[in-house]
Amino acid sequence: MIPEFGHYALTLALCVALIQGVLPLVGAHYGRRELLVLARPAAQTVFLLLAIAFGILAWSFYANDFSVLYVAEHSNSQLPVVYRFGAVWGGHEGSLLLWIFLLSTWTILVSQLSKALDEFMVARVIGVLGLITSGLLLFVLTTSNPFERLLPAAQDGRSLNPLLQDPGLVFHPPMLYMGYVGFSVAFAFAIASLLSGRLDAAWARWSRPWTTAAWVFLTLGIALGSWWAYYELGWGGWWFWDPVENASFIPWLVGTALLHSLAVTEKRGGFKSWTVLLAITAFSLSLLGTFLVRSGVLTSVHAFATDPRRGIFILIFLSLVVGSSLVLYAWRAPKNTLGGKFSLSSRETFILLGNVFLVVSAGSVLLGTLYPLLIDALHLGKISVGPPYFNSVFVPIMIPLLVLMGIGPWTSWKNTDLLTVIKRLWLAGLIAVFAGIAIPLIMGQFTWLAGLGFLLAFWLIASGCLQVIRQMKIGKPTRSFIGMQVAHLGIAIFVIGVTMVGAYQEEKDVRMFTGETVTVGGYQIQLVGVEVVPGPNYQAIRGTFSLTKNGNSQAFLHPEKRSYFSSTMPMTEAAINTSLTRDIYVSLGEELGDKAWAVRVYYKPFVDWIWGGCLFMALGGVLAMSDKRYRLKLKRVAA
Amino acid sequence: MKAKFLIPLLLFVVLVGFLAVGLNLDPHEVPSPLINKPAPAFEVPQLGQANKTFSPASMKGQVWVLNVWASWCVACREEHPVLVEIAKSGLVPLIGLNYKDKREDALAMLEKQGNPYLLSAFDANGRVGIDYGVYGVPETYVIDRAGVIRLKHIGPITPEILKQKIYPLVSELQKS
Amino acid sequence: MKPLFLAFASILFLQCAFANDAAPLADDPVTEQRLISISEEMRCLVCQNESLAGSRSDLANDLRREIRTLIKEGKSDDQIRTFMVERYGDFVLYRPPVKPITWLLWIGPFVILVIGIAVLLGYLRRRNAVAPSKALSAEDNQKVDALLAGLGKDERDEK
Numbered sequence: 001m002i003p004e005f006g007h008y009a010l011t012l013a014l015c016v017a018l019i020q021g022v023l024p025l026v027g028a029h030y031g032r033r034e035l036l037v038l039a040r041p042a043a044q045t046v047f048l049l050l051a052i053a054f055g056i057l058a059w060s061f062y063a064n065d066f067s068v069l070y071v072a073e074h075s076n077s078q079l080p081v082v083y084r085f086g087a088v089w090g091g092h093e094g095s096l097l098l099w100i101f102l103l104s105t106w107t108i109l110v111s112q113l114s115k116a117l118d119e120f121m122v123a124r125v126i127g128v129l130g131l132i133t134s135g136l137l138l139f140v141l142t143t144s145n146p147f148e149r150l151l152p153a154a155q156d157g158r159s160l161n162p163l164l165q166d167p168g169l170v171f172h173p174p175m176l177y178m179g180y181v182g183f184s185v186a187f188a189f190a191i192a193s194l195l196s197g198r199l200d201a202a203w204a205r206w207s208r209p210w211t212t213a214a215w216v217f218l219t220l221g222i223a224l225g226s227w228w229a230y231y232e233l234g235w236g237g238w239w240f241w242d243p244v245e246n247a248s249f250i251p252w253l254v255g256t257a258l259l260h261s262l263a264v265t266e267k268r269g270g271f272k273s274w275t276v277l278l279a280i281t282a283f284s285l286s287l288l289g290t291f292l293v294r295s296g297v298l299t300s301v302h303a304f305a306t307d308p309r310r311g312i313f314i315l316i317f318l319s320l321v322v323g324s325s326l327v328l329y330a331w332r333a334p335k336n337t338l339g340g341k342f343s344l345s346s347r348e349t350f351i352l353l354g355n356v357f358l359v360v361s362a363g364s365v366l367l368g369t370l371y372p373l374l375i376d377a378l379h380l381g382k383i384s385v386g387p388p389y390f391n392s393v394f395v396p397i398m399i400p401l402l403v404l405m406g407i408g409p410w411t412s413w414k415n416t417d418l419l420t421v422i423k424r425l426w427l428a429g430l431i432a433v434f435a436g437i438a439i440p441l442i443m444g445q446f447t448w449l450a451g452l453g454f455l456l457a458f459w460l461i462a463s464g465c466l467q468v469i470r471q472m473k474i475g476k477p478t479r480s481f482i483g484m485q486v487a488h489l490g491i492a493i494f495v496i497g498v499t500m501v502g503a504y505q506e507e508k509d510v511r512m513f514t515g516e517t518v519t520v521g522g523y524q525i526q527l528v529g530v531e532v533v534p535g536p537n538y539q540a541i542r543g544t545f546s547l548t549k550n551g552n553s554q555a556f557l558h559p560e561k562r563s564y565f566s567s568t569m570p571m572t573e574a575a576i577n578t579s580l581t582r583d584i585y586v587s588l589g590e591e592l593g594d595k596a597w598a599v600r601v602y603y604k605p606f607v608d609w610i611w612g613g614c615l616f617m618a619l620g621g622v623l624a625m626s627d628k629r630y631r632l633k634l635k636r637v638a639a
Numbered sequence: 640m641k642a643k644f645l646i647p648l649l650l651f652v653v654l655v656g657f658l659a660v661g662l663n664l665d666p667h668e669v670p671s672p673l674i675n676k677p678a679p680a681f682e683v684p685q686l687g688q689a690n691k692t693f694s695p696a697s698m699k700g701q702v703w704v705l706n707v708w709a710s711w712c713v714a715c716r717e718e719h720p721v722l723v724e725i726a727k728s729g730l731v732p733l734i735g736l737n738y739k740d741k742r743e744d745a746l747a748m749l750e751k752q753g754n755p756y757l758l759s760a761f762d763a764n765g766r767v768g769i770d771y772g773v774y775g776v777p778e779t780y781v782i783d784r785a786g787v788i789r790l791k792h793i794g795p796i797t798p799e800i801l802k803q804k805i806y807p808l809v810s811e812l813q814k815s
Numbered sequence: 816m817k818p819l820f821l822a823f824a825s826i827l828f829l830q831c832a833f834a835n836d837a838a839p840l841a842d843d844p845v846t847e848q849r850l851i852s853i854s855e856e857m858r859c860l861v862c863q864n865e866s867l868a869g870s871r872s873d874l875a876n877d878l879r880r881e882i883r884t885l886i887k888e889g890k891s892d893d894q895i896r897t898f899m900v901e902r903y904g905d906f907v908l909y910r911p912p913v914k915p916i917t918w919l920l921w922i923g924p925f926v927i928l929v930i931g932i933a934v935l936l937g938y939l940r941r942r943n944a945v946a947p948s949k950a951l952s953a954e955d956n957q958k959v960d961a962l963l964a965g966l967g968k969d970e971r972d973e974k
Contacts, residue, residue, distance in 0.1 A: 235869055242864060277647060284651075297661040301864035311662045319655050326648035334641050344939055352939075356931040364924035370657070371911070371920050377660040380916050382670050384858050386866075386909025393924050509847075510837040518837045527837075589840075598840055669860055672904040739873070765877045772902040774860035774874055 003068050006056035007147040010097075013049035014137040016042055021130030024123035028195070036119055039126040040111045046133060047108040054101045057146055058088050067153030070094060070146045076159030076566055078537035086169035087160045092294060092304040093146035095173060099290070100136045102174070102181045103129065110185055110210070117206060124192035125185075132184060135317050143310050159566035162538070168228030176221030176248060180286040182214025183255060187283035190276045191325060194332045199272045204265035207279065209625045211262060215255045216621035222248050223614035234572040234587045236507070236602045238610060241390040244302035246369045247289030253362035254282045257355045264348050268413060270339025271352065273329075278355075280329060284322040285362075291318050297373060343415040350408035357401040364393050402456040402495070405488055406463035424470075428462035443504050443605075453499025460492035480627040487620025494613025500606035511592055512599045521603025523584055524548045525557070530588075530597065538564040540573075543588045543597065547577055559588040583607045671772050671791040678705075678780070678788050679770040686737050686745055686759035693760040695786060698734065702812045704805070705780040706756070706796075707736045707768065710744040712776045718795035719752045725801070726755035731809045735759030738768050738776055781805060783812045846886050853886075853895055854879060856909045866909065 020042035027035025057070075061084045066072040074087045074094070089095040107129040114122050140146070160169075186207050193203040225245070230238040239245065258278040265275045291314045292298055296306030342348040368385045375383055406428060410421045436455030440446040464485050471477045510518045517526040528544040545557040557575035564571065574587040582605045589598030673679070682694040695705075706722060708715040725733050735756035737745045742761065749759075762768055771780070772791075781790040790808055792800060841847035851868050859870035867875055878899075885895050899907050911917045 273644070281647070291658070295658075295662060297658060297664075297666065299666045299863045308662060315655065315658055315662065322651055323648070323655075326651055330641075330644040330648055333644050338942065338945065341943060342939075343943065344936065349939060352935055353932065356928070356935055360924060360928045360931055363927060367920060367923060370654075371917075372666065373661045373664070374657055375916060376664050376666070377657050381905060382668075383905045383911050383917065384907070384909055385911050385920065386856070386858065388856050388910035389920070392910075393921075397924065397928060509840040511840050512837040513835075516835045516837040599837070667863055669903060669906050672901060765874075766881075769877060769881055769902060772904075774903065 002056055003060055003065065003147040003149065006053045006060075007145065009049045009053040009056070010137060010141060010145075010147070013046050013053065014134060014141060016045045016049065017130050017134040017137055019130075020046055021127055021132075021134050023127075024130070025127035025195070028120045028123045028127070033119075036123040039123045039130075042130065043104070043107045043111045043126050046130070047104045050097075050101045050104045054088075054097060057094060057097060058085060061085065061088050064157070065153075066155070066157050067149055067151060068146075069148045069150040072150050072154040072157045074160055075157040076537065077156050078565065079157075079159060079165070080536050082167075082170060083160060083165045086164070089173050090160050090164055090169065092310070093140070093144045093148075095177075095304070096136070096140055096144055096294075097146050098174065099177055099181060100133060100140065102177050103133055103136070103184060106178075106182055106185050106214075107133070110188075114206075120196060121189075121192055121203075121206075124195055125188040128188040128191045129184060132188075132321065135321065139310075139313050139317060143307070143313055159537070159564075162562065162564045162567055162569075162571045163232060165537075165564075166228065166232055168224065168232065172221060172224040172228055175217055175224055179214050179216075179218025179221045180248070180251065180289065182210070182217055183251060183279075183283040183286050185210040185214065186258065186279040187325075190279035191328065194276060194328050197332060197335065199276065199333075199336050201266055201269045204262050204272070204275065208259075208262045208266060211255070211259055211279075212621050212625045215252070215259055216618045216625070218248070218252050218255060219614055219618045219621065222252060223611045223618075226614075227611045230607075231574060231576055234574050235600070236505075236574075236585050236604060238501075238607070240301075241365075241368075241387045242302065243298040243300040243369050244289075244293050246365050246390075247285075247292050250362045250366050250369075251282050251285040251289065253358050253365070254278060254285055257358040257362075258282050260351045261355055264351050265339070268340045268342065268348060270342065270348060272336050272339065273333040274352075274355075276333060277329060278359075280322070280325045284318075284325070285366075287314075287318045287321060291315060292369075298369070340414070342413065345411075345418050346415050347408065347411040347413045350404060350411050354401060354404055354408065357397060357404070361394055361397045361401075364397065365390065368393065399452070399456065402460060402491070405491065406459045409467055409484065409488075410463070424466065425463060428459060428466055431462040432456070432459035434458075440503070443500075445504070447503055450499055450503035453495055453503070457492040457495040457499065460488055460495075464489055464492070478627060479623050480629075483620045483622070483624030483627070485620070486623055487617045490613045490616030490618075490620055492613070493609050493616055497606050497609030497611075497613055500609070501604050504605050505607075506603040507600070509598070509600050511596050513596050518599070518601055520601050521582065521584070521605070522549060523554075523603065525584070525586060525601050527597065527599065528556075533560070535562065537566065538562040538571075541588070541591075543575075543586075543599075545575070545586050545599075547584055557584070557586045559586050561588050578608060580608070581606060668793060669772075669774055671788070673772055673788045674791060676788060678782050678786050679767075681760075681767045681770065683760050683762055683767060686735070686742065686761045688758075689742075689761075693734070693758060695782070698732070698782070699786050700784055701732060702784055702809055703732045703734060703782055704809070705734050705736055705771075705782060707738050707771070707773050707776050707778045707780075708759075709738045709740045709776050710748040711740065714795045715777045716748070716752065718777055718797075719755070721796050721798060721801060722755040723753045724798075730806065731813075732757050736767060736771075737761050738773060739763065739765045779805075781808055781812070784815065843887075846883055849886050849892075850879060850882055853882060853892055857899060857907050858909055860903060860907065867907075 019038065023035045023042075024039040027033065027038070060068045060071050061075050062081065064071070064075065064077050070091060070093050074090045075084050079087065087094075089098040107126060110129070111122070111126055114125075189203060189207040189210070193199045225248070226238045229240070230236065258275065261271060261275040261278055264271050291311070293300070293302060294304050294306065295311030295314060296308070297311065368389050371385050372383055375381055407421060407425065410424055432455045435458035436451040437446075439454045440450040443450070468477070468485055471481060506520045508518055508520050512518065512527045514527050514529055517524050519525075524547075526546045526548070528546055530541060530543045533540045533542045540560040540562045542558055542560045545559070547554045547557055555577045557577055559575040560573040562571045562573060572587055574585055577584040582603060585602035585604060587600040589600060591597055678695050680695060682692050685691045685693050704725070722733060725731065733756050735758070737759045739762065745759070760767070765773075775793065777795055779792045779796055780788050783789050789812060790804065792804070796805070854867035857867035859865045859867050859872060859875045861872040861874045862870045867878060882895055885898060890898070896908065905912060911920060913921055
């Protein structure tokens with residue numbers, strides 16, 4: 001009975017979402033206030049209905065209701081409760097419901113936090129969001145209903161893929177989707193302003209915090225995914241340029257460009273058309289990503305079970321949403337007025353140059369991801385485009401961008417004297433070169449790539465420090481300024497992490513008997529023993545390793561090989577000892593004859609700085625969002 | 640001034656075109672680079688008679704079909720009846736390549752399901768399979784009189800594939 | 816807890832002093848290194864989202880064994896890649912070979928980058944000639960001064 005209520009809630013939500021989508025937009029077009037005011041209540045109702053539907057699905061997992069097909073396919077009575085909850089979005093249908101639920105969450109946040117906004121604008125924004133919600137609900141109800149029944153009910157479910165039975169599943173998809181889906185708000189604002197024919201700086205000011213929020217979530221979501229893959233997959237990699245990873249990274253790159261472009265439009269009124277196009281593009285890429293993951297068009301480890309019907313539907317939906325937005329853009333954007341004048345040597349130019357680099361890098365990742373499909377579709381053969389390509393193309397494009405990042409914040413709006421800027425920056429340049437030479441030598445081996453990495457990272461850090469020092473002399477820095485510094489610092493930290501691990505990691509594959517030691521990165525790792533340990537839904541072989549440095553025992557590591565009852569493939573759970581400056585990573589392999597074990601150990605210096613850098617980026621975004629001028633507006637509204 | 644605003648839309652339309660075509664393609668299928676190239680030479684013992692060997696050179700002058708199979712492969716068992724049909728029709732000689740299998744298990748399967756092959760070559764360690772670009776059994780090759788590979792089919796052969804692709808090609812090759 | 820831990824640690828320390836170093840898994844670490852660097856850039860054809868270096872499938876094991884043999888026979892990296900491509904096609908290489916159908920892939924991004932920068936700078940130059948310079952009239956300037964005087968110091972200058 002209960003799953004049927006869930007289905008019913010979804011159907012109702014579709015009807016109300018259609019109201020939310022169509023009527024306010026009609027009302028805004030014809031100036032009918034009675035239709036405009038439907039926007040907020042409709043959005044609230046849709047949110048409530050979707051919350052109910054989502055809650056019912058979650059309940060079905062919690063209560064082990066195997067009469068629901070989706071639950072039977074992805075859960076199991078022996079599955080620990082927390083993973084039963086994560087399993088709600090472990091498959092296509094549930095994750096799509098999560099997508100829609102989060103879209104509705106963003107919609108209701110916009111509807112509640114936009115009291116000071118012009119009601120025509122609000123109606124249009126909520127209307128656009130309503131149309132998108134309707135389309136996706138239609139998709140779910142026709143091809144991907146999570147409440148479909150399995151009758152007679154299964155005795156027990158098929159269970160969740162062991163790789164997914166991890167805290168990562170509980171956090172990574174929701175965080176990622178909050179980001180992906182969050183770009184719909186910037187998109188809705190962009191469409192609303194195109195529809196109204198009024199594209200002014202106010203639109204940019206309104207869009208900015210929402211875009212920043214979505215960007216923060218996406219940053220965290222991607223970082224979580226990377227970290228999860230690192231500790232889960234057993235061989236220490238943290239980014240594979242897998243099509244689905246790229247599908248989340250490409251919108252992130254465009255979103256970063258959008259964030260900066262919004263700054264130009266807000267401050268100087270310029271480049272409205274470009275910013276609007278970026279807003280449309282960022283969300284379109286989110287939708288494209290959704291298509292790529294669920295259509296079976298690309299080979300990927302992340303791809304959901306595919307069905308050609310679903311692929312066709314998403315493609316049609318994608319075409320309608322993006323196609324109509326781009327038609328609207330082509331029609332209305334040319335009517336924009338130009339913003340203020342600025343010289344070629346100005347902050348605006350630097351930001352826009354940065355935009356070019358970001359958009360081109362996004363385009364090249366997209367090109368690499370889709371190229372095999374392109375070649376195959378033209379019957380020119382079958383090729384693969386993997387990490388070697390992306391590393392060779394993406395990194396060189398990023399290098400000039402990092403240099404620009406150190407200079408840009410020193411420039412002034414409208415016009416800047418580049419000579420003055422260079423005079424202020426020479427110290428940073430010196431520090432950068434010094435770091436680029438000294439650090440590799442300290443680490444024991446100089447390579448040009450490592451040198452370049454440290455040079456760029458310290459260029460950013462030194463430039464940032466000098467900026468902060470200068471700003472402190474002038475006056476109290478705004479949150480916006482601090483946010484920028486923290487976010488850019490995050491990039492520098494990230495680059496240090498990547499460079500250190502890339503250049504100085506050590507790996508050893510050994511055959512170990514009990515009592516034997518392997519040395520890596522100056523640490524001794526000794527196999528103490530191996531035992532069998534039962535788990536809630538698996539049987540594990542667990543090794544105990546001691547970690548010592550210079551005779552001082554640091555920790556014990558317990559890598560496992562798990563045989564899950566529901567799966568035939570054994571799974572490796574690596575053991576990682578983390579510290580600020582390095583990870584020691586131990587992975588238990590096969591048992592070789594005569595009681596020896598194949599063991600793989602890694603020394604990964606500064607690897608956590610990769611995700612630490614992402615944290616700083618996200619923190620920077622949060623700080624920028626909480627800048628006074630946004631809070632001031634809320635205060636004035638409340639008064 | 641106005642035309643440039645249409646560029647994003649045009650790019651998008653091209654993209655959608657490719658994606659639509661992509662929906663009908665299989666990104667996992669690995670086409671063979673050996674088509675229209677001579678079948679790689681090898682000499683391995685036969686499955687049934689271990690003291691005798693088989694080499695593709697011995698089939699020169701005939702059009703023949705090489706089928707890669709194994710007793711541990713579920714899809715091979717599904718395709719087996721179709722192979723028996725080919726053998727019965729006598730239209731084209733069928734040679735098996737028993738891939739990474741155990742002799743007893745392979746022979747047992749032929750015992751149980753019938754032996755459609757003139758003979759089977761025994762590729763114990765998969766070395767011949769590698770030379771032929773085998774990545775998943777069953778796989779089937781059509782080889783012409785001159786010893787050149789003309790077709791590779793990946794996956795089990797169905798009656799439709801037999802009728803629409805294999806037999807027409809075989810009769811065409813046999814005419815020359 | 817601590818004394819127990821220290822005792823345990825010192826036993827281990829003694830063990831370490833006499834412990835043996837584990838032997839590398841591979842028979843020939845040099846060959847193994849080369850194998851890893853070559854096979855890392857190849858796709859496993861069975862588990863197609865894994866590299867040939869990382870995959871544990873049967874075919875991957877066989878192919879790695881094959882490459883090891885080729886390395887021992889003295890074949891160069893290029894020869895080994897050719898060996899694989901002859902049998903499995905370009906699909907097996909993660910680094911797409913540079914040939915006419917991949918020119919767009921390899922050169923494209925850099926060409927677009929250069930074009931993008933050129934278009935941007937060109938556009939900005941033309942824009943400067945057309946865009947209005949927004950200078951305030953004297954009256955408006957006075958109004959602005961009056962407003963600014965009314966606001967607090969914090970709110971005035973946002974960077």
